[in-house]
Amino acid sequence: xxxxxxxxxxxxxxxxxAPHEIVDGSVQGARAHGxxxxxxxxxxxxxxxxxxxxxxxxxxxxxxxxxxIEMGESPAxxxxxxxxxxxxxxxxxxxxxxxxxxxxxxxxxxxxxxxxLYVGRIDGVDRPAIGVRLPSSSxxxxxIDAGANADCTPEMLSQFAVMGNIxxxxxxxxxxxxVGLLNIGEEQSKGNAFAHxxxxxxxxxxxxxxxxxxxGKELFNGSADVAVTDGFTGNVALKSAEGVMKMFGxxxxxxxxxxxxxxxxxxxxxxxxxxxxxxVDPEEFGGALLFGIKGxxxxxxxxxxxxxxxxxxxxxxxxxxxxxxxxxxxQIQEGIDVNDHAQ
Amino acid sequence: xxxxxxxxxxxxxxxxxAPHEIVDGSVQGARAHGxxxxxxxxxxxxxxxxxxxxxxxxxxxxxxxxxxIEMGESPAxxxxxxxxxxxxxxxxxxxxxxxxxxxxxxxxxxxxxxxxLYVGRIDGVDRPAIGVRLPSSSxxxxxIDAGANADCTPEMLSQFAVMGNIxxxxxxxxxxxxVGLLNIGEEQSKGNAFAHxxxxxxxxxxxxxxxxxxxGKELFNGSADVAVTDGFTGNVALKSAEGVMKMFGxxxxxxxxxxxxxxxxxxxxxxxxxxxxxxVDPEEFGGALLFGIKGxxxxxxxxxxxxxxxxxxxxxxxxxxxxxxxxxxxQIQEGIDVNDHAQ
Numbered sequence: 001x002x003x004x005x006x007x008x009x010x011x012x013x014x015x016x017x018a019p020h021e022i023v024d025g026s027v028q029g030a031r032a033h034g035x036x037x038x039x040x041x042x043x044x045x046x047x048x049x050x051x052x053x054x055x056x057x058x059x060x061x062x063x064x065x066x067x068x069i070e071m072g073e074s075p076a077x078x079x080x081x082x083x084x085x086x087x088x089x090x091x092x093x094x095x096x097x098x099x100x101x102x103x104x105x106x107x108x109x110x111x112x113x114x115x116x117l118y119v120g121r122i123d124g125v126d127r128p129a130i131g132v133r134l135p136s137s138s139x140x141x142x143x144i145d146a147g148a149n150a151d152c153t154p155e156m157l158s159q160f161a162v163m164g165n166i167x168x169x170x171x172x173x174x175x176x177x178x179v180g181l182l183n184i185g186e187e188q189s190k191g192n193a194f195a196h197x198x199x200x201x202x203x204x205x206x207x208x209x210x211x212x213x214x215x216g217k218e219l220f221n222g223s224a225d226v227a228v229t230d231g232f233t234g235n236v237a238l239k240s241a242e243g244v245m246k247m248f249g250x251x252x253x254x255x256x257x258x259x260x261x262x263x264x265x266x267x268x269x270x271x272x273x274x275x276x277x278x279x280v281d282p283e284e285f286g287g288a289l290l291f292g293i294k295g296x297x298x299x300x301x302x303x304x305x306x307x308x309x310x311x312x313x314x315x316x317x318x319x320x321x322x323x324x325x326x327x328x329x330x331q332i333q334e335g336i337d338v339n340d341h342a343q
Numbered sequence: 344x345x346x347x348x349x350x351x352x353x354x355x356x357x358x359x360x361a362p363h364e365i366v367d368g369s370v371q372g373a374r375a376h377g378x379x380x381x382x383x384x385x386x387x388x389x390x391x392x393x394x395x396x397x398x399x400x401x402x403x404x405x406x407x408x409x410x411x412i413e414m415g416e417s418p419a420x421x422x423x424x425x426x427x428x429x430x431x432x433x434x435x436x437x438x439x440x441x442x443x444x445x446x447x448x449x450x451x452x453x454x455x456x457x458x459x460l461y462v463g464r465i466d467g468v469d470r471p472a473i474g475v476r477l478p479s480s481s482x483x484x485x486x487i488d489a490g491a492n493a494d495c496t497p498e499m500l501s502q503f504a505v506m507g508n509i510x511x512x513x514x515x516x517x518x519x520x521x522v523g524l525l526n527i528g529e530e531q532s533k534g535n536a537f538a539h540x541x542x543x544x545x546x547x548x549x550x551x552x553x554x555x556x557x558x559g560k561e562l563f564n565g566s567a568d569v570a571v572t573d574g575f576t577g578n579v580a581l582k583s584a585e586g587v588m589k590m591f592g593x594x595x596x597x598x599x600x601x602x603x604x605x606x607x608x609x610x611x612x613x614x615x616x617x618x619x620x621x622x623v624d625p626e627e628f629g630g631a632l633l634f635g636i637k638g639x640x641x642x643x644x645x646x647x648x649x650x651x652x653x654x655x656x657x658x659x660x661x662x663x664x665x666x667x668x669x670x671x672x673x674q675i676q677e678g679i680d681v682n683d684h685a686q
Contacts, residue, residue, distance in 0.1 A: 216582030239559030255615035265612025272598035272605035
């Protein structure tokens with residue numbers, strides 16, 4: 001079996017379509033991105049799926065884990081009771097150096113808790129945060145925190161900005177990421193008491209380029225590269241956007257199927273519809289990242305299919321190659337701008 | 344000139360398309376909904392627009408106001424300096440009984456402040472709140488507060504629930520509105536400290552039917568009839584949804600225009616596309632309502648066209664006919680369920 005210097009552990013048992021779509025996506029990811037993949041879970045189930053694919057020349061290894069934390073299960077209870085859960089073993093692969101990064105499509109809560117408990121926080125990071133790249137009509141914006149911390153201090157938002165800034169510069173090649181504070185108006189005076197304090201703190205922070213307040217609608221039009229917010233607001237923004245898109249998509253489908261004429265139209269328009277659905281599909285972006293952990297941790301949507309997992313592996317690889325961890329660690333601890341700038 | 348018992352004052356000078364679209368929509372609204380309309384603003388400009396329409400048999404009156412608070416202007420400064428601003432005169436029409444309700448498409452801040460200063464709060468209501476009916480794949484949900492109060496107490500959310508409940512029952516004919524708390528998970532334990540306290544308060548309130556937490560995605564799928572939240576979270580949810588819809592719509596349009604084939608498809612699919620765009624168009628819903636004011640106050644989108652204004656007049660009329668004000672006042676002051684229930 002070939003080996004590649006970049007090794008990514010994938011929870012093969014997590015998500016609505018595990019293990020078949022996870023294994024499929026892992027095989028695709030290993031081939032497309034030239035990385036070693038550790039598939040964690042029940043060996044017989046994983047092997048059965050692997051047999052369906054051509055894995056010659058790929059570095060795919062099975063790491064046994066006998067238990068699974070289900071999507072509906074309480075992460076706290078699951079982690080306490082199932083010490084051999086696939087998500088725990090996946091995190092341990094990162095902890096003990098078998099892998100530099102992990103990909104999980106199961107319960108977000110269980111993935112976060114496993115990463116936090118078994119991989120651990122980067123020294124100096126108060127709280128890990130979830131970053132999600134949002135679809136956009138121009139350049140995608142990283143929303144951070146998208147749900148890890150329901151209650152935040154303004155200081156945490158500064159750290160989220162630091163981490164998001166490093167990711168967008170080093171992985172997404174944005175020369176000077178524009179960091180905005182998610183708020184309900186552009187003027188500094190807008191927003192609640194928390195937003196006022198956060199604004200003042202972000203404004204004087206020299207570790208990133210703060211552009212002031214941005215509104216919810218600006219998350220999707222390329223106005224900012226990083227949108228910082230507390231995990232409560234971020235999660236509501238993300239879920240509201242997902243909800244309305246799903247509603248829009250559903251209504252569109254129903255109406256297009258409503259008559260022979262519109263059905264024919266939909267058939268002709270199909271290449272455009274497919275492109276749009278790809279452009280706004282969260283799976284294209286390879287999932288959310290948990291920042292602030294001593295290992296790259298990509299959390300994919302519970303409904304991820306092979307393509308989502310393949311893209312998650314790409315994102316994990318890119319973050320590893322760009323040494324996002326080392327840079328976050330250095331900047332949080334030494335307080336200096338670590339991004340390389342042109343001139 | 345005919346007169347009708349229901350009189351609605353419209354700020355003819357407010358919004359991106361004032362006065363022509365506002366006057367047009369007012370004429371349409373007066374005819375379609377059999378109400379008297381007071382058009383407030385510069386008489387010569389309004390008269391010039393009125394001449395373009397057949398107003399025979401309609402009860403349309405012009406109320407002079409010499410100034411206009413512009414969209415970009417600070418509401419506080421505008422209200423202080425321009426005492427004869429159309430939005431102030433519109434609010435005064437409600438205050439002095441010339442009209443029972445008002446419609447405004449200009450600056451939301453100026454409309455809210457005018458209503459609060461010149462019409463005044465219902466006794467017992469702590470803070471007026473903005474309610475917006477969201478597009479949905481099934482029944483629309485009223486999001487309240489959608490932006491009036493950036494900082495809220497849990498007690499305010501109870502009042503928002505009371506007001507939303509009365510509106511959805513009496514105007515939207517929902518027998519027993521399901522009131523949900525906008526949160527980041529369904530379990531009671533989810534969310535931030537504010538959400539926890541609000542949950543406990545809403546749960547024991549007997550003035551409405553509380554169904555627990557709802558997530559952002561459930562705002563658009565008919566899971567709840569009323570979604571209560573603080574004005575910061577509500578505004579972010581609303582704007583994020585608007586933003587992603589705009590992005591989706593834009594991308595769709597670009598892709599459909601990308602080739603001859605997809606253009607032809609779009610042409611055939613046009614009836615379906617038009618229906619969808621109507622179904623998800625905020626103008627269909629006639630704008631937001633400011634609840635808790637001693638008069639019906641409908642705030643339309645700044646970009647409203649005639650159809651939006653016509654629908655706003657319909658919503659104002661329905662709220663007046665249903666005596667939403669009297670019912671809110673009674674329930675807030677007497678603490679009893681005022682909705683009429685079948686059996």
